[in-house]
Amino acid sequence: xxxxxxxxxxxxxxxxxxxxxxxxxxxxxxxxxxxxxxxxxxxxxxxxxxxxxxxxxxxxxxxxxxxxxxxxxxxxxxxxxxxxxxxxxxxxxxxxxxxxxxxxxxxxx
Amino acid sequence: xxxxxxxxxxxxxxxxxxxxxxxxxxxxxxxxxxxxxxxxxxxxxxxxxxxxxxxxxxxxxxxxxxxxxxxxxxxxxxxxxxxxxxxxxxxxxxxxxxxxxxxxxxxxx
DNA sequence: GACAGGTGTCAGAGAATTCTGTCACGTGAT
DNA sequence: ATCACGTGACAGAATTCTCTGACACCTGTC
Numbered sequence: 001x002x003x004x005x006x007x008x009x010x011x012x013x014x015x016x017x018x019x020x021x022x023x024x025x026x027x028x029x030x031x032x033x034x035x036x037x038x039x040x041x042x043x044x045x046x047x048x049x050x051x052x053x054x055x056x057x058x059x060x061x062x063x064x065x066x067x068x069x070x071x072x073x074x075x076x077x078x079x080x081x082x083x084x085x086x087x088x089x090x091x092x093x094x095x096x097x098x099x100x101x102x103x104x105x106x107x108x109x
Numbered sequence: 110x111x112x113x114x115x116x117x118x119x120x121x122x123x124x125x126x127x128x129x130x131x132x133x134x135x136x137x138x139x140x141x142x143x144x145x146x147x148x149x150x151x152x153x154x155x156x157x158x159x160x161x162x163x164x165x166x167x168x169x170x171x172x173x174x175x176x177x178x179x180x181x182x183x184x185x186x187x188x189x190x191x192x193x194x195x196x197x198x199x200x201x202x203x204x205x206x207x208x209x210x211x212x213x214x215x216x217x218x
Numbered sequence: 219g220a221c222a223g224g225t226g227t228c229a230g231a232g233a234a235t236t237c238t239g240t241c242a243c244g245t246g247a248t
Numbered sequence: 249a250t251c252a253c254g255t256g257a258c259a260g261a262a263t264t265c266t267c268t269g270a271c272a273c274c275t276g277t278c
Contacts (some may be wrong), residue, residue: 025204028197084195088137095134
Protein backbone atom coordinates (compact mmCIF):
# COMPACT_ATOMS: atom_id res chain seq x y z
CA UNK A 1 0.00 0.00 0.00
CA UNK A 2 1.07 3.54 -0.50
CA UNK A 3 0.71 5.58 2.62
CA UNK A 4 -1.41 5.70 5.71
CA UNK A 5 -4.70 7.53 5.56
CA UNK A 6 -3.39 10.25 7.78
CA UNK A 7 -0.42 10.90 5.53
CA UNK A 8 -2.59 10.87 2.44
CA UNK A 9 -4.90 13.43 3.96
CA UNK A 10 -1.96 15.59 4.89
CA UNK A 11 -0.58 15.43 1.37
CA UNK A 12 -3.93 16.22 -0.20
CA UNK A 13 -4.46 19.11 2.17
CA UNK A 14 -0.99 20.39 1.32
CA UNK A 15 -1.71 20.26 -2.40
CA UNK A 16 -5.19 21.72 -2.24
CA UNK A 17 -4.00 25.26 -2.68
CA UNK A 18 -3.16 27.26 -5.74
CA UNK A 19 0.07 28.70 -4.34
CA UNK A 20 1.38 25.42 -3.02
CA UNK A 21 0.60 23.68 -6.28
CA UNK A 22 2.56 26.38 -8.03
CA UNK A 23 5.45 26.01 -5.62
CA UNK A 24 5.70 22.30 -6.34
CA UNK A 25 5.54 23.06 -10.04
CA UNK A 26 8.45 25.47 -9.85
CA UNK A 27 10.56 23.34 -7.55
CA UNK A 28 10.09 20.25 -9.66
CA UNK A 29 11.91 22.05 -12.46
CA UNK A 30 14.58 23.74 -10.41
CA UNK A 31 15.51 23.91 -6.76
CA UNK A 32 15.44 27.38 -5.31
CA UNK A 33 15.81 29.35 -2.11
CA UNK A 34 13.14 31.20 -0.22
CA UNK A 35 13.70 34.83 -1.13
CA UNK A 36 14.11 34.20 -4.82
CA UNK A 37 11.11 31.91 -4.84
CA UNK A 38 9.04 34.60 -3.17
CA UNK A 39 10.02 37.02 -5.88
CA UNK A 40 9.15 34.59 -8.64
CA UNK A 41 5.79 33.81 -7.14
CA UNK A 42 4.98 37.36 -6.19
CA UNK A 43 4.24 36.70 -2.57
CA UNK A 44 5.68 37.85 0.73
CA UNK A 45 8.35 35.87 2.53
CA UNK A 46 6.28 35.13 5.63
CA UNK A 47 3.45 33.79 3.52
CA UNK A 48 5.75 31.66 1.41
CA UNK A 49 7.41 30.43 4.54
CA UNK A 50 4.09 29.15 5.82
CA UNK A 51 3.29 27.37 2.58
CA UNK A 52 6.73 25.81 2.43
CA UNK A 53 6.36 24.59 5.99
CA UNK A 54 3.06 22.97 5.09
CA UNK A 55 4.51 21.24 2.05
CA UNK A 56 7.52 20.06 3.98
CA UNK A 57 5.35 18.75 6.82
CA UNK A 58 3.49 16.68 4.26
CA UNK A 59 6.77 15.29 2.96
CA UNK A 60 6.36 16.71 -0.52
CA UNK A 61 9.37 18.99 -0.46
CA UNK A 62 12.55 19.15 1.52
CA UNK A 63 14.68 22.07 2.59
CA UNK A 64 18.35 22.30 3.40
CA UNK A 65 20.21 25.27 4.76
CA UNK A 66 23.33 25.99 2.77
CA UNK A 67 26.01 28.62 2.80
CA UNK A 68 26.74 30.56 -0.34
CA UNK A 69 30.25 31.60 -1.37
CA UNK A 70 29.84 35.01 0.22
CA UNK A 71 28.77 33.57 3.53
CA UNK A 72 25.01 34.09 3.30
CA UNK A 73 22.79 31.42 4.72
CA UNK A 74 20.29 30.31 2.09
CA UNK A 75 17.63 27.70 2.51
CA UNK A 76 17.19 25.69 -0.64
CA UNK A 77 14.08 23.67 -1.26
CA UNK A 78 13.56 20.81 -3.66
CA UNK A 79 10.76 18.35 -4.29
CA UNK A 80 10.84 14.80 -3.04
CA UNK A 81 9.98 12.35 -5.84
CA UNK A 82 6.53 11.46 -4.56
CA UNK A 83 4.12 9.34 -6.58
CA UNK A 84 0.50 9.28 -5.50
CA UNK A 85 -1.87 7.08 -7.40
CA UNK A 86 -5.37 8.23 -6.57
CA UNK A 87 -8.26 5.94 -7.44
CA UNK A 88 -11.50 5.12 -5.64
CA UNK A 89 -9.93 1.84 -4.54
CA UNK A 90 -6.74 3.39 -3.20
CA UNK A 91 -8.79 5.95 -1.31
CA UNK A 92 -10.92 3.22 0.20
CA UNK A 93 -7.76 1.43 1.24
CA UNK A 94 -6.28 4.54 2.81
CA UNK A 95 -9.47 5.38 4.68
CA UNK A 96 -9.06 2.22 6.72
CA UNK A 97 -6.02 3.72 8.38
CA UNK A 98 -7.53 7.12 9.03
CA UNK A 99 -7.22 8.18 12.63
CA UNK A 100 -10.65 8.76 14.04
CA UNK A 101 -10.82 11.67 16.38
CA UNK A 102 -14.52 11.25 16.98
CA UNK A 103 -15.04 7.76 18.25
CA UNK A 104 -13.63 4.30 18.00
CA UNK A 105 -13.79 3.04 14.45
CA UNK A 106 -15.10 -0.45 14.66
CA UNK A 107 -15.51 -3.03 11.98
CA UNK A 108 -18.65 -1.71 10.49
CA UNK A 109 -19.68 -3.72 7.53
CA UNK B 110 -2.55 14.28 -20.20
CA UNK B 111 -4.59 14.22 -17.11
CA UNK B 112 -6.72 17.24 -16.40
CA UNK B 113 -6.48 20.99 -16.41
CA UNK B 114 -4.91 22.71 -13.44
CA UNK B 115 -8.22 24.10 -12.36
CA UNK B 116 -9.86 20.70 -12.32
CA UNK B 117 -6.95 19.18 -10.49
CA UNK B 118 -7.13 21.84 -7.83
CA UNK B 119 -10.84 21.28 -7.48
CA UNK B 120 -10.36 17.54 -7.06
CA UNK B 121 -7.59 17.98 -4.53
CA UNK B 122 -9.64 20.47 -2.57
CA UNK B 123 -12.55 18.05 -2.61
CA UNK B 124 -10.40 15.22 -1.28
CA UNK B 125 -8.58 17.25 1.33
CA UNK B 126 -11.09 16.51 4.02
CA UNK B 127 -11.47 13.59 6.35
CA UNK B 128 -15.18 13.22 5.86
CA UNK B 129 -15.08 13.45 2.12
CA UNK B 130 -12.26 10.95 1.94
CA UNK B 131 -14.36 8.61 4.01
CA UNK B 132 -17.35 9.17 1.79
CA UNK B 133 -15.37 8.19 -1.28
CA UNK B 134 -14.08 5.17 0.56
CA UNK B 135 -17.57 3.98 1.42
CA UNK B 136 -19.04 4.72 -1.98
CA UNK B 137 -16.24 2.95 -3.80
CA UNK B 138 -17.32 -0.26 -2.13
CA UNK B 139 -21.05 0.19 -2.36
CA UNK B 140 -23.35 2.85 -3.71
CA UNK B 141 -25.64 4.33 -1.14
CA UNK B 142 -28.25 6.99 -0.56
CA UNK B 143 -28.00 10.11 1.52
CA UNK B 144 -29.83 9.26 4.73
CA UNK B 145 -28.25 5.85 5.16
CA UNK B 146 -24.85 7.27 4.39
CA UNK B 147 -25.36 9.94 7.02
CA UNK B 148 -26.17 7.27 9.55
CA UNK B 149 -23.11 5.22 8.65
CA UNK B 150 -20.83 8.22 8.86
CA UNK B 151 -22.41 9.64 11.97
CA UNK B 152 -23.03 13.09 10.58
CA UNK B 153 -26.06 15.23 10.01
CA UNK B 154 -27.83 15.20 6.67
CA UNK B 155 -27.30 18.88 5.92
CA UNK B 156 -23.59 18.52 6.51
CA UNK B 157 -23.36 15.39 4.41
CA UNK B 158 -25.35 17.14 1.74
CA UNK B 159 -22.72 19.85 1.54
CA UNK B 160 -19.86 17.38 1.31
CA UNK B 161 -21.61 15.37 -1.37
CA UNK B 162 -22.22 18.52 -3.37
CA UNK B 163 -18.53 19.34 -3.17
CA UNK B 164 -17.47 15.91 -4.31
CA UNK B 165 -19.98 15.91 -7.11
CA UNK B 166 -18.86 19.36 -8.25
CA UNK B 167 -15.32 18.01 -8.51
CA UNK B 168 -16.56 15.13 -10.64
CA UNK B 169 -15.51 12.46 -8.17
CA UNK B 170 -18.96 11.10 -7.40
CA UNK B 171 -22.27 11.16 -9.18
CA UNK B 172 -25.79 11.14 -7.81
CA UNK B 173 -29.00 9.90 -9.34
CA UNK B 174 -32.46 10.24 -7.95
CA UNK B 175 -34.28 6.95 -7.95
CA UNK B 176 -37.59 5.65 -6.70
CA UNK B 177 -37.67 2.73 -4.32
CA UNK B 178 -40.32 -0.01 -4.46
CA UNK B 179 -42.44 1.76 -1.87
CA UNK B 180 -42.42 5.04 -3.74
CA UNK B 181 -39.79 6.93 -1.76
CA UNK B 182 -37.46 9.17 -3.66
CA UNK B 183 -33.90 8.25 -2.81
CA UNK B 184 -30.79 9.86 -4.14
CA UNK B 185 -28.11 7.29 -4.74
CA UNK B 186 -24.50 8.28 -5.05
CA UNK B 187 -21.66 6.32 -6.59
CA UNK B 188 -18.04 7.06 -7.37
CA UNK B 189 -16.85 7.86 -10.84
CA UNK B 190 -13.80 5.76 -11.77
CA UNK B 191 -11.26 8.55 -11.52
CA UNK B 192 -7.53 7.93 -11.74
CA UNK B 193 -5.20 10.70 -10.66
CA UNK B 194 -1.50 10.12 -10.96
CA UNK B 195 0.25 12.71 -8.82
CA UNK B 196 3.95 13.27 -9.31
CA UNK B 197 6.09 16.41 -9.24
CA UNK B 198 6.13 16.35 -13.03
CA UNK B 199 2.37 15.97 -13.45
CA UNK B 200 1.84 18.80 -10.98
CA UNK B 201 4.24 21.00 -12.91
CA UNK B 202 2.34 20.17 -16.07
CA UNK B 203 -1.03 20.98 -14.50
CA UNK B 204 0.19 24.25 -13.05
CA UNK B 205 0.67 25.58 -16.57
CA UNK B 206 -3.09 25.57 -17.03
CA UNK B 207 -3.94 27.15 -13.71
CA UNK B 208 -6.23 30.12 -14.06
CA UNK B 209 -4.97 33.26 -12.36
CA UNK B 210 -8.07 34.24 -10.50
CA UNK B 211 -6.70 36.88 -8.23
CA UNK B 212 -9.46 39.38 -8.83
CA UNK B 213 -11.62 40.28 -11.81
CA UNK B 214 -11.97 37.06 -13.71
CA UNK B 215 -11.66 38.36 -17.18
CA UNK B 216 -10.61 36.28 -20.13
CA UNK B 217 -11.10 32.73 -19.17
CA UNK B 218 -12.11 30.38 -21.87
C1' DG C 219 28.16 52.39 12.03
C1' DA C 220 24.99 51.88 8.26
C1' DC C 221 23.42 49.14 4.55
C1' DA C 222 22.01 45.13 1.71
C1' DG C 223 20.44 40.50 1.37
C1' DG C 224 19.77 36.24 3.44
C1' DT C 225 17.12 33.76 7.40
C1' DG C 226 12.97 33.02 10.76
C1' DT C 227 8.81 34.32 13.90
C1' DC C 228 5.11 36.71 15.96
C1' DA C 229 0.24 39.03 16.54
C1' DG C 230 -3.83 40.07 14.46
C1' DA C 231 -7.12 41.14 10.67
C1' DG C 232 -9.76 39.13 6.79
C1' DA C 233 -11.79 35.39 4.28
C1' DA C 234 -13.18 30.83 3.52
C1' DT C 235 -14.69 26.47 5.26
C1' DT C 236 -17.06 23.57 8.42
C1' DC C 237 -20.90 22.51 11.24
C1' DT C 238 -25.47 22.88 13.69
C1' DG C 239 -29.68 24.39 14.00
C1' DT C 240 -34.43 24.64 11.86
C1' DC C 241 -37.60 24.71 8.25
C1' DA C 242 -40.36 23.03 4.09
C1' DC C 243 -41.80 19.45 0.61
C1' DG C 244 -43.37 14.68 -0.96
C1' DT C 245 -45.04 9.84 -0.39
C1' DG C 246 -46.87 5.59 1.93
C1' DA C 247 -48.73 3.48 6.05
C1' DT C 248 -51.32 3.81 10.37
C1' DA D 249 -54.63 13.85 10.13
C1' DT D 250 -50.57 12.06 11.97
C1' DC D 251 -46.46 9.59 11.76
C1' DA D 252 -42.13 7.76 9.62
C1' DC D 253 -38.70 8.26 6.18
C1' DG D 254 -36.93 10.13 2.15
C1' DT D 255 -35.44 14.75 -0.12
C1' DG D 256 -33.56 19.80 -0.27
C1' DA D 257 -32.39 24.70 1.42
C1' DC D 258 -31.67 28.52 4.50
C1' DA D 259 -29.42 31.49 8.37
C1' DG D 260 -25.81 31.91 11.66
C1' DA D 261 -22.10 30.41 14.84
C1' DA D 262 -17.58 28.21 15.34
C1' DT D 263 -13.49 26.99 13.42
C1' DT D 264 -9.71 26.98 10.36
C1' DC D 265 -6.96 28.87 6.68
C1' DT D 266 -4.83 32.78 4.40
C1' DC D 267 -2.34 36.96 4.34
C1' DT D 268 0.01 41.35 5.88
C1' DG D 269 2.82 44.00 8.73
C1' DA D 270 6.55 44.57 11.86
C1' DC D 271 10.16 42.52 14.39
C1' DA D 272 14.87 40.12 15.42
C1' DC D 273 19.12 37.64 13.93
C1' DC D 274 23.42 36.71 10.97
C1' DT D 275 27.25 37.83 7.58
C1' DG D 276 29.89 40.59 4.25
C1' DT D 277 30.64 45.25 2.17
C1' DC D 278 30.80 50.49 1.86
